[in-house]
Amino acid sequence: MSYNQEFFDEYKNYLQEATVRHAHNYMLRTFESAFPQWKYPLNVIDFGCGQCCEYRQHGIHSGYLGLDLNPPSHHDCYACDYKRVPDKVITEKAGFPIHAFVSLFSTECCMDKWDKFSFYRRIFNVFPIQVALVSGFYYENKIKEEQVKETGGIYSYQSIEDPRDFICSEFIELRTHLRVPSKMFGDDVVEVWKLLIRKPDYVN
Numbered sequence: 791m792s793y794n795q796e797f798f799d800e801y802k803n804y805l806q807e808a809t810v811r812h813a814h815n816y817m818l819r820t821f822e823s824a825f826p827q828w829k830y831p832l833n834v835i836d837f838g839c840g841q842c843c844e845y846r847q848h849g850i851h852s853g854y855l856g857l858d859l860n861p862p863s864h865h866d867c868y869a870c871d872y873k874r875v876p877d878k879v880i881t882e883k884a885g886f887p888i889h890a891f892v893s894l895f896s897t898e899c900c901m902d903k904w905d906k907f908s909f910y911r912r913i914f915n916v917f918p919i920q921v922a923l924v925s926g927f928y929y930e931n932k933i934k935e936e937q938v939k940e941t942g943g944i945y946s947y948q949s950i951e952d953p954r955d956f957i958c959s960e961f962i963e964l965r966t967h968l969r970v971p972s973k974m975f976g977d978d979v980v981e982v983w984k985l986l987i988r989k990p991d992y993v994n
Contacts, residue, residue: 797944798840798841798842798860800974801840801841801842801974802841802842803973803974804972804973804974804975805842805844807972807973807974809970809971809972810970810972813968813970813981814844814848814894815848817923817925817966817968817983818845818848818849818850818923820985821849821892821921821923821985822849822850824921824985824987825889825890825920825921826920826921830887830889830920831852831853831886831887831889832850832851832852832853832889832890833851833852833853833854833884833886833887833888833889833890834849834851834853834854834855834890834891834892835855835857835880835884835888835890835891835892835917836854836855836856836857836891836892836893836894837857837872837891837892837893837896837897837913838857838858838872838893838894838895838896838897838900839856839857839858839861839867839896840858840860840861840896841858841860841861841862843856843861843862843864843867844894845892845894846864846866846867849892852886853884853885853886854866855867855868855880855883855884856868857870857872857875857880858870858872858896859871868883873901873909877916877917880917881917887918888917888918888919889917889918889919889920889921890919890920890921890922891913891917891919891922891923892922892923892924893922893923893924893925894923894924894925895925895926895927897909897910897924898924898925898926898927898947898949898982898984899926899927899946899947900946900947901947902936902937902947903936903947903951903955903956906924906947907956907958910922910924910960910961910986911958911960911961914960914961914986914988915960919961919988920987920988921985921986921987921988922961922985922986923983923984923985923986924983924984924986925981925982925983925984926947926948926949926981926982926984927946927948927949927975927979927980927981927982928948928949928950928979928980928982929948929976929978929979929980930978930979930980931978932948933948933950934950935948936948936950940975949982949984953965958989959989960988960989961986961987961988961989962986962987962989962993963984963985963986964984964985964987965982965983965984965985966982966983967980967981967982967983968980968981968983969981
């Protein structure tokens, strides 16, 4: 099985499991509390929104644009390869100042550690991003493998890189690990959530 309708249906059920929903809602609220709401509306670009558009449904946002190869048919979603779509197209499709982005189990799972880090840096440089939330995972019994075959025969990258290797001038990273057992992915999966916050000029 690959990213087909069967997978999307199963993933939709996964997002409704009580353990998963509680963990994800907790991290979404943490992300939103870190945003300088007194200065900006929470306008969010969702890289790899999927058909479920989890942040669109469960997050707080003033403006929202989901980007994915297989998005749902919503006016605020756009079908594209977000890794290659021109930045000006994102700006045009959004129609609002872009100050935040999320990527829930997309960039972390679909790019290797160097590519995803470069992607995050580029987005912070191109847009006035203040804060971002990205999420990935690893299996405890496969902790040393960068790429694993998981449910549905899909190969995904695990978020196991050493943060010390990825320090940059654009943002700081706050990372947490949550054990989130589920019917879809099993009992030994650990979710990795990264809060990326724009680095102020006075911080090296």
